[in-house]
Amino acid sequence: MSEKLDKIDLKILKILQENSKITNLDLSKKIGLSPAPTLERVKKLEQSDIIQSYHAQVNPQMMGLNVKTFVLVSLAWKKENALNNFLEKIGKIDEVTECYIITGEADFLMKIVCRDIPTYEQLLFKTISQIEEIERLKTLMTLSTVKDSKILPYNYDEK
Numbered sequence: 001m002s003e004k005l006d007k008i009d010l011k012i013l014k015i016l017q018e019n020s021k022i023t024n025l026d027l028s029k030k031i032g033l034s035p036a037p038t039l040e041r042v043k044k045l046e047q048s049d050i051i052q053s054y055h056a057q058v059n060p061q062m063m064g065l066n067v068k069t070f071v072l073v074s075l076a077w078k079k080e081n082a083l084n085n086f087l088e089k090i091g092k093i094d095e096v097t098e099c100y101i102i103t104g105e106a107d108f109l110m111k112i113v114c115r116d117i118p119t120y121e122q123l124l125f126k127t128i129s130q131i132e133e134i135e136r137l138k139t140l141m142t143l144s145t146v147k148d149s150k151i152l153p154y155n156y157d158e159k
Helices: 007-018 024-031 035-047 082-091 117-130
Strands: 067-075 096-101 108-114 134-141
Touching: 007 024, 007 035, 024 035, 067 082, 067 117, 082 096, 108 117, 117 134
Parallel strands: none
Antiparallel strands: 067 108, 067 134, 096 108
């Protein structure tokens, strides 16, 4: 689909990634089109699944969620249905906010967000480590966030 995107579409995508609350009128002014064709283009980007959703970016610390960890998970592949069972169990743990299949030293990388270290410890020992499909866990504790860009690395001025 990216080859069908023109300069205006790319401008819309960049602006909406920077501020999804922008009004259609303000967006139309920034891209140099009237509101009706601007809205039409946004709807087309949504229908083609290039724009998947709109979200409020919430500050975790303001919500009392002060611990963010990344956990490397190696599965016990010899267990029957290991992958599906693991995915089903992880899907039910709200603190696991992201989970990726990866290559390298582990099979999965999970991002976990929770209130504090005792909460994380409880989650790790009482919930995650009890998933029998997990063979090995390795926690990487974050100290601070130095970059958290929500804008995809794409040359928006390319066309």
